[in-house]
Amino acid sequence: MNTTTDCSIPPTRRDHHRHLYQRLWQGDPDADRHADALLDRLLADTAPGDSDPPEDPAALEAWMATGHRRVGEAYRDYLDQRARGGPRRFFQCRAQALYFLRAIAPTKLVDGAWLHGLTRHWQDSRLRPLLRIYLEELGDGQPDRNHVLLYQRLLARxxxxxxxxxxxxxxxxxxxxxxxxxxxDRYLPEILGFNLGYEQLPLHLLITAHELAELNIDPHYFTLHITIDNADVGHARQACRGVLDLLPEGDDRLAFYRRVRRGYALNGTGPGPRALLRRFDLNRELERVLRRKAEVGRLLHPDHCRLAGRRLNDWLADLAEGHGADDFLLALQRHGWVQRGRPATQSRFWNLLEGEQASMFGVFDGYERQLLHDWIVDDAAFAAPRRFRRAPRPRHASTPTPTDAECRRLEERLTGLGAREQMALLGEMMAPRRHFTPAGLFATRRYARTLAGL
Ligand SMILES: [Fe+2]
Known part of the structure; x- marks a missing residue:
């Protein structure tokens, strides 16, 4: 995954959060200090919301059941609207769906991360429901069930x-x-509250899964969360139990629960699904992509490559400077390179990009090609959705075994350690940046097995 870069780059206002994300992901020496600063800032900014947990923890389970019923009813309304011919609510075109999947990728590629610190507390039986959630996020060490790997593979496909x-x-x-x-150790109540919010089944998850399938995009990552976040026995109920089991008795009870509720409010941090969807502007995204391509391609075309009588390198030099995109796109249409409003394969420009014989094959990635495609067809009729049908999944021959070199090294390190040190080492290997590697998956299986045997 291209989510990491050199941590020595000082943060600027423009990439402050990306930089922080990378520092925390890599675990640089100052990561704890940065984590505290971020959490304290976000907690100070949290505000009560409409769907906050009840003030009385005894009402938590009833609150959860009501929330699930409401989501179920709202989804039923959505399906009725769609059955009556209503439009998709989230994704106007396939490019917007890919835009969304990319925008939420930094979150999905650390799925479950908020629970990692609890792996150190494997002996505390009250934390068992939360550790179970973490292990399920990690697919219990099975690569075809590890949520981060599933998302990585979705993006790759x-x-x-x-x-x-x-x-x-x-x-x-x-x-x-x-x-x-x-x-x-410092923010346990907030983690319980955050987890409580994250594991409730949201309406946007149901709509996302439904509309991705319509656009012939594998919704498995999302449908998986619909089944495991259920209110009966799934993560939502385990999250509730986690809170109730850890609430202290006596004077500390209220203060602890107040922190749980503040942690819950952290779920609203960052742009939510609707805000992300509103940001999508096909033309603006296309211009951004053209500018990026032009920065690389501005000197690569021979002089005889011309558009509207002008050298292509000159067009690209303008695009790289951030202007001329409208003129360039217009010139493509006027000079027969693009037939807008028709199937993309009728455009010469499209045929330069698509297919292994195409001279520009590989220059645009899947998202960038989809942007171009949807701009060219300019009409949903030509992008008629096909309902996604899941192809049988190949069994992954790469399922790691202890014979893999990385796993063997880990086995050697574990040999001779006491139970406590072994669990500590396995927990380290289950960190967000490691758990999806062969050794991380191996460690997760071993950790889960030990926990189940206690
Ligand atoms: Fe997950």
Whole structure:
């Protein structure tokens, strides 16, 4: 994943959160200090919301059941609207769906991270429901169930692995989750509250899964969360139990629960799904991509490559400077390179990009090609959605075994350690940046097995 860069780059206002995310992900020497600063700032800014947990913890389970019923009813209304011919509510076109999947990627690529710090407390039975949630986020060490790997593979299949051009605040929610995961001892009540919010089934998850399938995009990552976040026995109920089991008796009870509620409010950190969807502007995204391509391609075309009588390198030099995109796109249309409002394959420019024989094959990634495609067809009729049908999944031959070199090294390190040290080492290998590697998956399986045997 291209989410990491050199940590020695000083943060600027423009990439402050991305930089912080990377520092926390990599665990640089100052990471704890940065985590505390971020969490204290966000907690100071939290404000009560409409769907906050009840003031009385005894009402938590009833509150959760009501919330789930409301979401179920709202989803039923949505499906009725769609059945009556109503438009998609989230994604106007496939490019917008890919825009959304990229924008939430920094969060999804650290899925579960807020619970990592609890792995140190494997002996505390009250934390068992939360550790179970963490292990399930990690697929219990099975690569085809590890949520981060599933999201990485989804992005890879769509050709959307490079995450350049994301707004800086897309990294904020992920940074928050990494910070909570680092500082479990200091922010345990807030983690319980955050987890309580994150594991409730939201309406946007249901709509996202439904509309991705319509656009022929594998919704598995999202449908998986619909089943595991259920209010009956799933993560939502485990999250509730986690809070109730850890609430202290006596004078501290109220103060602890107040912190749980503030932690819950952290779920609203960063742009939510609707805000992200509103940001999507196909023309602006297309201009951004053209500018990026022009920065690389401005000197690469021979002089005889011309558009509207002008050298292509001159067009690209303008685009790289950030102007001339409208004229360039207009020239493509006027001079027969693009037939807007028709299937993309009828455009010469499109045929330069698509197909292995195409001379510009590989220049645009999956998201960038989809932007161009949707701009060319300019009409949903030509982008008629096909309902996603899941192809049978190949069994991953790469399922790691202890014979893999990395795993073998870990086994050697574990040999001779006492139970406490072993669990500490396994917990380290289950950190957000490691748990999806062969050794991380191996460590997760071993940790889960030990925990189940206690
Ligand atoms: Fe997850």
């Amino acid at each position: 769509l050709g959307c692995e490079t995450l350049h051009g994301l707004d800086d605040d897309c990294y904020l929610q992920g940074a928050l989750q990494l910070a909570l995961g680092r500082r479990a």
